[in-house]
Amino acid sequence: MRQARLGLVWTILISVSAVAASGQQPGTPSPPADIVYASPGQLVDAGGFRLNFYCMGNGSPAVVFESAFGDWSPAWEVVLPRIAAWTRVCVYDHAGAGFSEPGPMPRTNVRIANELRQALHNAGIGGAYILVGNASGAAPARTFAQMYTAETAGLVLVEADVTDLEPKALQDEDHAGNASGIAALRRCRDAVATGGPLPSSSSHPDRTCAQLFFFRGLPEPKFSPELNAALLKIAKSKVALYDAALSEWEQMPTTEAWLQQHNQSLGSRPVRVLTSGNHAVHFLPAPNAHDPKHLEYEHQIGLAHARLLALSSDAKQILVPNSSEYVQFDDPEAVIDAIRDVYDQTRQPGVAQQPSLTVASVVDSEINSIETQILDVAEAMPDDKFDFSPESLNIRDSQYKGVRSFAVQLKHVATSNYFIWWRLTGEKLPEGLGDDGNGPASMKTKTEIIKFLKESFALGHRAAATLTSDNMLQSPQGSKSTRLHLAEFGISHASDHYGQMVEYLRMNGIVPPASRGKSD
Numbered sequence: 001m002r003q004a005r006l007g008l009v010w011t012i013l014i015s016v017s018a019v020a021a022s023g024q025q026p027g028t029p030s031p032p033a034d035i036v037y038a039s040p041g042q043l044v045d046a047g048g049f050r051l052n053f054y055c056m057g058n059g060s061p062a063v064v065f066e067s068a069f070g071d072w073s074p075a076w077e078v079v080l081p082r083i084a085a086w087t088r089v090c091v092y093d094h095a096g097a098g099f100s101e102p103g104p105m106p107r108t109n110v111r112i113a114n115e116l117r118q119a120l121h122n123a124g125i126g127g128a129y130i131l132v133g134n135a136s137g138a139a140p141a142r143t144f145a146q147m148y149t150a151e152t153a154g155l156v157l158v159e160a161d162v163t164d165l166e167p168k169a170l171q172d173e174d175h176a177g178n179a180s181g182i183a184a185l186r187r188c189r190d191a192v193a194t195g196g197p198l199p200s201s202s203s204h205p206d207r208t209c210a211q212l213f214f215f216r217g218l219p220e221p222k223f224s225p226e227l228n229a230a231l232l233k234i235a236k237s238k239v240a241l242y243d244a245a246l247s248e249w250e251q252m253p254t255t256e257a258w259l260q261q262h263n264q265s266l267g268s269r270p271v272r273v274l275t276s277g278n279h280a281v282h283f284l285p286a287p288n289a290h291d292p293k294h295l296e297y298e299h300q301i302g303l304a305h306a307r308l309l310a311l312s313s314d315a316k317q318i319l320v321p322n323s324s325e326y327v328q329f330d331d332p333e334a335v336i337d338a339i340r341d342v343y344d345q346t347r348q349p350g351v352a353q354q355p356s357l358t359v360a361s362v363v364d365s366e367i368n369s370i371e372t373q374i375l376d377v378a379e380a381m382p383d384d385k386f387d388f389s390p391e392s393l394n395i396r397d398s399q400y401k402g403v404r405s406f407a408v409q410l411k412h413v414a415t416s417n418y419f420i421w422w423r424l425t426g427e428k429l430p431e432g433l434g435d436d437g438n439g440p441a442s443m444k445t446k447t448e449i450i451k452f453l454k455e456s457f458a459l460g461h462r463a464a465a466t467l468t469s470d471n472m473l474q475s476p477q478g479s480k481s482t483r484l485h486l487a488e489f490g491i492s493h494a495s496d497h498y499g500q501m502v503e504y505l506r507m508n509g510i511v512p513p514a515s516r517g518k519s520d
Helices: 007-022 033-038 109-122 135-147 168-194 209-213 225-235 239-250 252-261 292-311 332-346 359-380 406-425 446-465 483-507
Strands: 042-045 050-056 062-066 089-092 129-134 152-158 271-275 315-319
Touching: 033 225, 042 109, 050 109, 062 109, 062 135, 089 109, 109 135, 109 252, 109 446, 129 135, 129 332, 135 152, 135 252, 135 359, 152 292, 152 332, 168 209, 168 239, 168 252, 209 225, 239 252, 271 292, 271 332, 292 315, 359 406, 359 446, 359 483, 406 446, 406 483, 446 483
Parallel strands: 062 089, 062 129, 129 152, 152 271, 271 315
Antiparallel strands: 042 050, 050 089
16 A cells, blocks of 8 residues: 656647747747646635646546645646546645645545535536546545535546555554554654754665655656756655645544445446556566565455445446556556546436435535625625624614624634534534634634634535434434534524624625625
């Protein structure tokens, strides 16, 4: 198991722009095509922080790539332009990785899937999506498909990490290896944070830990010198990169348990599983290729991959024997062909996917609706009116004395979201929420409050994702209410305050966003 590990036209336009900007004359060497990944692409809000996206091409369904937690967007640079020739493709850096901003902790598979969905919606990239995941990146891809089946067109899992489907003995072996790897990565993280010398390993004394952990090691032979230099600069300086990778790694047992509990059928949505027979091998030939223990390990991984075929009535396992686990580097045609196969299947007449409704997806849709409404009214209120309260109007015989201001209404909704929904996820409450229900007293600005609000609704989406038909009528620890009641109560509470905030807008002569364009 690996743990330490716009089309052609778009590419031409990037090269032409670079030539124009530099004054470069025709006939002189052009910048390498992969240099685009040496700087940020499009930074998209994912709930109070921004994820870095690179999207290219046109068409539907869009193909969205998930990288392993030791990698980020450039891991897919070989295949992206080829696929962008016939549909839209998007790759992104996980929170903290590459050029993405740090996100909330811990870095669970559910949180990552929620952030991806929110960012895709905010970027105007509609589903359903073909999700492609390599190694540990298969976990958030599978999680997304389970949580948002109606927004999933198909899955392509490339040499996936599938510890949740492995025999118990192999799982234990993987977990033991993870412990030592996490300790080594933490030492590297601490050295980066303090600016001290970066440790190396006995097997690679010529390389620092910053070079060894990410991708297949830096420099990566498939990347240009310019891109390698940019990636190494990030690996040697960005502490958030290490914090995110450590958290994803530490959360793997939680991820495994979640995937074991959430394995509903995806119906007839096409699923393709690429198996190399060289799991955890970065370069061929594998140094222990003929070792009996290694051969048995690869055999067990192949069997675990085969268990993924139960996800769909249209599932295939594809053997890619002449590749390391980085199939997208060693046999890119296999990855492209698998994605094209899924793409073609989704476009066959008469095979349109019917939405697969679950209690989690229905509740999540309701949360998304009230979240959108409240964020819209929050954005509509001008900054200088954020502290407005009807009490200031001095209406005769009114009973507005002491009512919450508009800003405090928003903070109250966010605070209540946390207090209602945290029991469903078991997450630790943020510090400073206060005990009066009105949130942090120090939080004053519109920007701060909207960020606080978005983060509270992100918790709601994670809470909705925990709901199943088996547990929805059960009570979480410490509560007498059922899980479904808590989820719905958060929605009804927010809806009540939404109505009040609509009136606050109208008292200031502002038409609420939901009423614009209608008879008022």
